[in-house]
Amino acid sequence: MTRRSEVGEAISQPRLSGRGRVALAALVAFGLLPIYWLTATAFTNRSDVFAVHRPLIPLNPTIDNFVAFFQNTALLQDLANSFVVSTGTALLSVFVGGLMAYSLSKFRYSGRNALMLMFLIGQLIPGALLLVSLYLILGSVGLLYTYTGLILSFTTFTLPLTVFLLKGIMDALPDDILEAAKVDGLSRISTIFRIVFPLVVPGLIAAGMFAFMRGWSDLLFALTLAGPDKQTLPAGLTQAFIHEGTADWPGLMAASLITSIPLAIIFVLLQRFFVSGLAAGAVKG
Template sequence: MSTVLDTPRSAPPAGGAPDRPARRRRRVRDRVGDERPGVLGWALLVLLLGFGLFPIYWMAVTAFTPDADAIGGDFRLFPARPTLAHFAAFFTDATLVRYLVNSLVVAGVTALLGVAAATYMAYSFSKFRYRGRGSLMTMVFVSQLFPSSLLLIALYVMFQNLGLLYTYTALVLSFSTFTLPLCVFVLKGFFDAIPDDVIEAAKMDGAGEWTVIHRVVLPITGPGLVAAGLFAFIRGWNDFIFALTLGGPDTQTLPPGLVRTYITEAQANWPDLMAASLIVSAPVVVVFILLQRFLVTGLAAGAVKG
């Protein structure tokens, strides 16, 4: 009996070495981290990439193909005689240039107005507690579940009665109507991530609500503002049905303007239309590439609640 009691127990591994289950978990974690896509994974990735990029490639090929080859001629996957005439035709058409300017103005003002309104609305939802707050939030977010085209008839009648039909104001207000909920959703998540201690510290230093919003909160939420503004700009830039219905001859934007210019009842000028489409897509692509860092940062930060 004394022998059993006096027998020393085995000492733990020197240096605090992990036990067997911990080593097993680490090996499993290392194996998972070292996995790489196999042949099937790479093949699926290439297939999806080709499916997404082939329409863009086909649009570019058509834009560089002469009319004689593109329409009833010897059309190839690579233009035998590439030309820039279709791109030059876009910039020499005063009507299309006016449509381009209209799109820049309408989309830019829509982004500014949408972000400005969404900022105060999202900050109110995030940092204030008042009666009806939950109902208002539900109403704003549920509005995203309905197609925006359902508002077209109501907005058309309203702008007609107010004398705003076929004006920049009608386009900007209509675009802001369906970009506002998305901007509020993005910015509210970002404001939720800001600790209340930061706001309370600013108020203890004598800052009022307007000072807190503009000098403390907004500088922190820069990436979120850029993300919301980029969404609003793209939405206003790409809209077709609202611009077609509410825009007049002098305020028409590019999406409906291109269709009216190049597609008629008799024929469709596909090479010029494809060249114009590439030109129209270029500003959005450039803006997205330049601001993608802020976009990713804003969405990632807005998705985490502090």
């Protein structure tokens, strides 16, 4: 009879045949090839990028592309804007999404299923279709070309997935815990912030990471809804390195490598919360 510990060990440490290891190594190499080519191009001189016999490894590596990024004050401002907007998007998405997920999970009221269906349909609508409406709305209330307007616009397409992820987690919370909090005299607001949210921290972190990465990497909304002073890094990189008929590929690759480091650090530090949060949100009951 197979023991439960042996099953868990088999899942965490799968046994692969020789062909399986070769296939896995090939898949890993295929996935890492774009990252390697980006890194190699970042250390290549601009005159050598399109050389006919360009080697796979730069023979004369240079850090001039990285130095140029840190000497560009406009890109540094765009980097700061990205941190402000992405952090604001993550916090707002988690706060509003957590409250909505709790409402949809623990309350029964008229229109609840229709609201959930509306969120599901919202996931199917391309963000570009919302751009004109958001531009007109933000312009009419004076939020165009502001941090607040950009954060609100990013939240429109991070909120549906955040709500569904957190709702799946809150569905698994026993109602007995909520009843016990009510008996102890806690209000609904206190129950949410003192009982529910601390119990679903991995899900909150997973939802926040998703919203942060979505806001960090968006280009279309940042180009349209943010002015020169508030635009985020993807828009700044596009305008700084890509011009009509030409592009500074080494500079762009160096900047892309630099700007991907914060996301990599955040993911490594919070990986266990991200994985457990997604797993919890994917299983109901």
